[in-house]
Amino acid sequence: MKHLLVVDxxxxxxxxxxxxxxESGYDTxxxxxxxxALQSISSNQYDLILTDMKMPGMDGLELLLKIKNDDPDIGFLIMTAYGTIEQAVEAIQIGAYDFVSKPFPLPEIVTKVxxxxxMTSLQTENKALKQKLSEEQKFKKLVGRSKAMENVFQHINVVADSDATVFVQGESGTGKELIAQAICENSRRSDRPFxxxxxxxITExxxxxxxxxxxxxxxxxxxxxxxxxxxxxxGGSLLLDEISEMPLGMQPKLLRVLQEGTVxxxxxxxxxxxDVRIIATSNRDIRKRVAxxxxxADLFFRINVAPIAVPxxxxxxxxxxxxLEHFLNVFQEKYGCAKRKIGDDALKALIDYDWPGNVRQLENLVERAILFSGDEETLTKQHFSLDLEHLESNGDPEFSGTLRTLAQMEKMLIQATVKKMDNNRTQAAKSLGISTPTLRSKLQAYETEKNRRTVES
Structure with missing residues (x-):
């Protein structure tokens, strides 16, 4: 309930x-x-003060100036007679919300309040929205609105502008390097080398x-x-990715550099x-490695000053x-595709899946789904091949048929990419992450296989 004070x-x-x-729901x-009024304000927290302009002793304008000096955010509504309207306008220029001329019907004053x-509710919502947009822009490469990710963002905000060594721990594919980049980009060292x-x-x-x-x-x-x-x-920052894999013989040398600041x-x-700020990452249980x-242990304690756990x-x-929305936009732009949407069956399957490869796996699946979807507008569960992904992530050798399926999928991926690139093999090879001769060799092999099957049939 809003707390008001009427001074008259x-x-x-x-x-x-x-x-x-x-009667309108305010506590007045x-x-x-x-x-x-000042005595009451000293012992109460008010959301809005309604004050007459002409009063014995201190007038409404003086009261406004005194209170605004102590609390700039408190609201004021001026009640004024015709002869003091100029003062009321002056009060608005100083910071009052509005004025109402006496005499007035009571519903008018309620409406003003x-x-x-x-207005203040809209201002609060706009401020919160701007803050949220600012945070999203600050961490534009990190996508997530869950409580778990909000916690990560809060940790980044806390540690970014310090020189504390940060240790980012999480499974493969969770975005540890992106978090390291966000820390660097929001630090005092953002314009220095990263x-x-x-x-x-690296070999020992x-x-x-x-x-x-x-x-x-x-x-x-x-x-x-x-x-x-x-x-x-x-002067900048250095990311030691997968620091838990550092050779044991190198660890005391790194520790000395961190302690003494010299190489x-x-x-x-x-x-x-x-002068280097260290950000270290690991996908392992580093305490187990210490045990x-x-x-x-001394190096672990040195790097674990500001830990961030990535969910x-x-x-x-x-x-x-x-x-999904983010990756759809990324790959639709990359391949020049029409806008796609995720079908309900696919969304349910994606949410229910356990994601052993985390965000990186989801990113790869979305890219594959867009490539294989042809002209279909809606991506279904079949486009994501989640069962196959599960077999791949487990790496179970008993599934001997998986290798044949992967070969088929590689062929489909290559052919779809070449088609998307209008048969430009150089661009297709670049998109696939392979050399142009390798792509040419694979395409020739597919053509040879096709001709062989034609002859046999």
Whole structure:
């Protein structure tokens, strides 16, 4: 219930106004002058103050100025006689909502109050909408409106503008790298380098050189000086993707850099100061790796300053419709397709599915469905092949027929992509992520197989 205060030296009028407002669902107090109004305001929280302009002692304009100075958001409605309308206009310029001229029918004052709260309600809704749009723009690559993702966004907001080391943990395909990018883009280092390295993709012999650099002649084939990623990322951020796969022998060297803020190139004794914000990710239970002595406990404590846990898709199934809409738009634009929609049977199947490959798997399925749907406007359950996806994700060797099905699906994907690209093999190969000679070889194999079957028949 909204709490109002009516300030007027006319006892009869202020009580009539209170009665009319209370009957309309408001909780209304009264005061006979500005002094008593200020006393009441000091011990109560009011949503709107209705004040007469001409009163003994402090007038309505002075009361407005004093209260607005302490609480700029409180609402004011001025009640004025004809001779003080100029003052009422001045009050509006200062911050009053509106004025009403005396004498007035009581329904008019109630209507003015109702409209004030309708306006403030719209302003609140617009502010919330702008805030939501601002958040969505801030995290435009991260799609999700579930409570689980709101929690992730809140964590990003908290850690982004600090220099704390962030540890992002979640299953494969949940979007850990996108979260790292969002942290970087919303930090003070957003205009500085953001480099990344996959710790599982570098051999142990090259790891130190990759991270810390080397001097000319430091080892065989070190033909020139090479700056490592820490130096290249100076002033910016460095993503250590899948840090749980870092070779055990490299871990104390990384720990030293994090503790001391200096690197030493291979083949040199000179310490080089570096200012780098570290964001690390892992798809494993890193505490288990620590217990197994495959990851150093002291390094784990060092990187786990600001942890962010990314929920798997099966735990935020309410995001699936908005993710589908997002990926449909992405791939419709990519392939120049007509607008597609998801059938009810497909939507139910997609929501019920357990998504072992998470958002990345959903993205791949939507792309495949668009390619295979031809001119069909509605994508059905059959377009998504969820049963096959489940077999693929499990990798069960007992399903010997799966390989043949995958070969058939590869053929369908290649042929559909070539068709979408108007037989432009270079563009088709680029879209498929393979070389043009590889695509040409596969198409020739399909043609040979087709001719063989024609001869046999």
């Amino acid at each position: 030296d006319d006892r009869h009028l202020r009580h009539l106004i209170r009665e009319a407002l209370n 107090d009264v005061a006979k002058d500005a002094t008593r 109702d409209r004030y709260f309708e 480099l990344k390295v996959n710790c599982s993709a 012999t090259l790891f130190e050189s990759t991270l810390f650099g080397h001097e000319k002649g430091a080892f065989t084939n070190a033909m020139k000086m090479h700056k490592g990623l820490f130096e290249e990322a100076h 030493t190139r291979v083949g040199s004794a000179k310490e080089i100061p570096v 197994e002595e495959r990851f150093r 798997p898709l099966r735990e935020r199934f309410e995001d699936i419709p908005v993710l």
